[in-house]
Amino acid sequence: MTDATLDNAPNAFVRRETLAQQPAPLSVAGPVAWIRSNLFSSPLGTVLTLVSLYIVIVGVEDLVRFYILDAVWTGANREACLADKIGRPVGACWPYVVDRFQYFVYGSYPVSQRWRVNIVFVMFALGVVWLLWNKAPLKKLGAFFFFIILPLSGFILLLGGATAEGLLRNLLLLSAALAVLYAVVSFVPSLAFWTPAPLLAAEREASPWQRFYRPKRLILMALVVFGLIAVIQQQLGLPRVDTGLWGGMTVTFLISAVGIVFSLPLGVVLALGRRSRLPIIQLLSVIFIEFVRGVPLITVLFMANTMLPLFVPQEYSPDRLLRPLIGVAVFASAYMAEVIRGGLQAIPKGQFEGAMSLGLGYGQMMRLIILPQALRIVIPGIVNTFIGLFKDTTLVAIVGIFDFLNTIQATLVDPTWATPTTRTTGYAFAAIFYFLCCWGMSRYSIAVEKRLAAGQRR
Structure with a gap:
């Protein structure tokens, strides 16, 4: 049928221009579609969503009231955070955090x-x-x-x-x-x-x-x-x-940074040693990994702080801050080794054979072919170990190191800010600090994983 025939037909219609792209219906894309598919996709999902929403509303209402609505935001001492002084319910005492913030960051480091x-x-x-x-x-x-x-x-x-x-x-x-x-x-x-x-x-x-x-x-x-x-x-x-004056966020970042920096290369060496064909290297790596993973971090810190000086002369005794640094790095490296070993085992055998067929030695094969793929696979496990290490830095308080959490506990006995809500406010501030740091590491891990397509199946 020609165009002339179509033009003469009484009910014929031919569109000669392209329509502009229309947005997807609300039932298919957008926030309404997301809510329907993720929160109310089934009767069970609807019930769980409503129950969760009720718990959040009940719990969040009290938190918002305590930490925001009824909170005290200005003041010079404890008088500002006492209920009988202001005549209304008193929530969090945020002036206490502002007043002691310098101590939370630097500890007793000279001003x-x-x-x-x-x-x-x-x-x-x-x-x-x-x-x-x-x-x-x-x-x-x-x-x-x-x-x-x-x-x-x-x-x-x-x-x-x-x-x-x-x-x-x-x-x-x-x-x-x-x-x-x-x-x-x-x-x-x-x-x-x-x-x-x-x-x-x-x-x-x-x-x-x-x-x-x-x-x-x-x-x-x-x-x-x-x-x-x-x-x-x-x-x-x-x-x-002196390192005894260091404290607060400074020590927390120092311990976590040292543990993260040293645990990854040590974990790679231990993972390769555990997979080595040399019996003595494999045995030593297995003994080290299993022994360290079989004891809690508190025991490692006590050993590093109390027992280590007994095995070296007094003049060569490690610094009191260096001991937990070594203990944390050694402890994290054992867990990191198992994470990396899982990545190495996930690499197909053909990758090893292909690298050897190119004439690459063991070091070149691991550095150029195997380890980049293995580390990409275990990015979530590596970051999870880093996050756990960052939170475990609070355990150094048991050996007398004033990390961030220990500085908060030290200020709770200060009579200047002794109120019923001071302790809760201090721990809430610590929770916010640790959450932001760990959440930042987690989000960066997700971004790297997406960029490298670590979870993509082909």
Whole structure:
């Protein structure tokens, strides 16, 4: 049938233009569809939704009333949070948190030296963003900053004293010596008799300054950072602050960061050792993992704090804060090893055979083929271990370390803020802090998992 025939037909209709795309019906897409499919999809789901909604309404009403509506937001001492003084029901005493916030962050660290802690916090935030932000440039340089420069710089800034000054002097001399050595080698390539020929051939195409700068950014970063710390030390001074004065969020972040940083590589080594074909390495790895996983963290902390000094001379006894750091890192590494071993077992045998068929050695096979896939698979388990480690830092309070939760408990006996609601307010503030930190790690884990398509089946 032609167009002319259709035009002459009395009831014919031909649409000659394309209609604009219409939104999906509310019953298919949108909030109404989501509620119907997720909350009221079946009679049982409807009942569970209504029961849950009732529990939330009943529970949340009291929480909102206590922590927001009836809460006290301003005041200078306990008088502001007493019911008989203001003539109405009293909820949370938030002025107490505001007044003791500095102590919650720094513990007993001297007030005049808290700028050192702030510098470490800024460096830590910079390192975390540098590593976790997917679009950040120079990832290798960021990893060197976070895992090498930051721990050394943080130790020097937080501790201070003669020990930190000696370490800073040695680091500056080492960085300067390496920078001079690489500069000589870069500007006089004929002296680089130990440099591989392919590397020299590639670098001859660049200028002498580019030959020095491109592969030596790590040395330059170390020299710049340690030089700045040396200038600060000369201008402002870094008096020693004993670790017994450290506390609050500073110690919590320190213990969790050390545990997270060291548990992952140690867990990889232990997982590979447990799967090793060498009987002695496999036996030692199994004994270590099973022994550490078979005892609670409290026992490990007691052993590290009480028993460890008995096995070494008094002059070599570890610092009282270093002992729980070692205990937490060792404890977390055993659990991390089992998580990573699960990822290794999930890799098909063909991946190993394919890597070996390419002529890759054991180290190259693990580093380039197997471990990237295994770690991608167990991202949820790794982050779950990190979250558990972060919350377990509160257990160091039993060995006398003033972490964040211990600083809150210490302020509860202060008569300045002794009210019936002070304890509840302090613990609520601690709950908010831990929830935000753990929730942030969880959300980042989900984002990484989606980006790497860790759960995608093909």
